[in-house]
Amino acid sequence: MVSKSARRLASGLITAVSVAYAVIALLYFLHGPAFGTTAGLAILAVISTHYLNMRAGLRGERPPGFPLTLVLQAVATYLPDFLLPGGMSAVAAPMLAGTLLVFLPLGWGGALVGLMMLYEGAALWMSVDLSVVTLFYVVTVPTTGAMIYALVRFVRVTADLEQARAELADAAVLKERLRISRDLHDGLGRSLTAIALKGDLASRLVERDPAAARTEVHELVQVAREAAQDVRQVARGYRAMSLTGEVDRAVALLESSGIGVQAHLADVAVPIRSEEALAWAVREAVTNVLRHSRATTCTITTSVNGGRLRLEVANDGALESSSPAGGGLTGLAERAAQAGGSCTATPTGAGGFLLAMEVEA
Structure with missing residues (x-):
């Protein structure tokens, strides 16, 4: 199905982005064993909660325990800032931004993403004091979040369109069945009634007026042929009258x-x-x-x-x-x-x- 293919594609892209941010975080903090272990645990928590949230989002659902999973992802994103130097949240915040945009109303999600940008800008400026690096990580928050939101919406719209197409197909089949039923009822009703009447009349005339009886039988045959033609027209869907x-x-x-x-x-x-x-x-x-x-x-x-x-x-x-x-x-x-x-x-x-x-x- 098209929706499944779209979901696999979106899931692959989101996973690739998540892995890329995880690799950046680990490479940055692996210079010290203590920091490396803490960073590894933190990024594992971020990836796990992000995976649970995105898996449900791609299906058009909310994850079990929501909004606890959203809170856990936020905690896993910002708690390492108090344990690691250099602003660990800078590489995890873009994924959280995507989760916020997917599961919250766009107004609230956009406002929280804006606050996240301000926080990352201030935190990075105070810790590394590199304007280019600061700007890069600040910009990745809304861009990555918007990309994740767009991918999830793409999957959901594809699924909705596929469902709508299936419903339209079912409605078309039902409409055709109703048309055939209605046309057969309306068309054959008159023909069968005429056949019954003419057959009854012919049976009464056959003894006293054979010529009139033959006429009625001839007309009965003609009506039967018209009825057969009506059935063929109903089957073809052509009922010009x-x-x-x-x-x-x-x-x-x-x-x-x-x-x-x-x-x-x-x-x-x-x-x-x-x-x-x-x-x-x-x-x-x-x-x-x-x-x-x-x-x-x-x-x-x-x-x-x-x-x-x-x-x-x-x-x-x-x-x-x-x-x-x-x-x-x-x-x-x-x-x-x-x-x-x-x-x-x-x-x-x-x-x-x-x-x-x-x-x-």
């Missing part, structure tokens, strides 16, 4: 089922997303009329008002109380929202049912 075409199919299907239909469509061009949402609404409404109502008449109308196109599909036979709400109306509400509109389905006072959808015109 025409409102006019869907209304024409709805009128033919309702009339063949003995339901009187009136369709009045406003002559207006609408965006593709809005037209597809309206076409799906017509399909779902007609499917519900055929499945769940005892309607004898149905009207399909569209009208434009204030830059919005309103579709109404009304019938005179309210949905049966035993019929489930299903996911069709939920899917229509989602499609309407995607087209900048809304969808409602309510019984009417005359014992009928009205499905209405408004979208951007």
